[in-house]
Amino acid sequence: MATGIREAILSGEFVPNQRLVEADLAERFGASRAAVRAALLELANEGLIERVQNRGARVRAISLQEAIEISELRMVIEGLCAAKAAERVTEDGVRLLTEIADDMRAAVAAGDVFGYSRLNERLHRQIREISGQRTAAGVLERLRAQSVRHQFKLAMHPGRPAVSLPEHLAIIEAIRDRDPEAAERAAREHLRSVIRTLPEADRTRPHGNGLAP
Structure with missing residues (x-):
């Protein structure tokens, strides 16, 4: 799950500041919402995404x-x-x-x-x-x-x-x-x-x- 999202970020399919909606990711990758949340947490720990209060996750923009x-x-x-x-x-x-x-x-x-x-x-x-x-x-x-x-x-x-x-x-x-x-x-x-x-x-x-x- 995390691998698929990571590859989408690296390929430029998911761009900086783009919101990552759990429901959309679950449908795209055929995974449960729990699996999506775990993957997003892993990618946040890697510095690829960030969690925004009351707005979910988005691809982190690097200055x-x-x-x-x-x-x-x-x-x-x-x-x-x-x-x-x-x-x-x-x-x-x-x-x-x-x-x-x-x-x-x-x-x-x-x-x-x-x-x-x-x-x-x-x-x-x-x-x-x-x-x-x-x-x-x-x-x-x-x-x-x-x-x-x-x-x-x-x-x-x-x-x-x-x-x-x-x-x-x-x-x-x-x-x-x-x-x-x-x-x-x-x-x-x-x-x-x-x-x-x-x-x-x-x-x-x-x-x-x-x-x-």
Whole structure:
């Protein structure tokens, strides 16, 4: 139940400040009102929705300042994951990262913003898997979900793929070289770039959702 609502928020079907009516959700997902209430409580604990007195639940709108703070926290955690990935990467992991790097270069060369963003998300997920940091991975997923609208604006910001590509390639190279310090440094620099760009990207008005920076 919570998974279905969460996916609707991440896909942009449910937008910030949209009311979530228990009866409508119960009908849509074929669930009881009790199951809906439990799911909404779970998502409220994740920071995806908020309960408004006498008005029920709505999708929580994340401010620019919150998005920056989330990115600052991601900078620390993703740096840790990159360092651990550099320590633990196998030859299969190196091969997968190399394939992603090649595909990212091709997407940027072709101007495929959506394809590049999907590869971007795949890369970050692969690094988390290689790192073996399951707790960190769970935290990062919740943080990503909370700031998904700002991430989409950033992904759509003109010229962003050309900026983030070398940043991602630097992370991949450090992990393939099994250099934890360089991997953490590259991951942190990527998130610093995100933080610098967020205010400008926040002024754009993209259509759709589901992309990564």
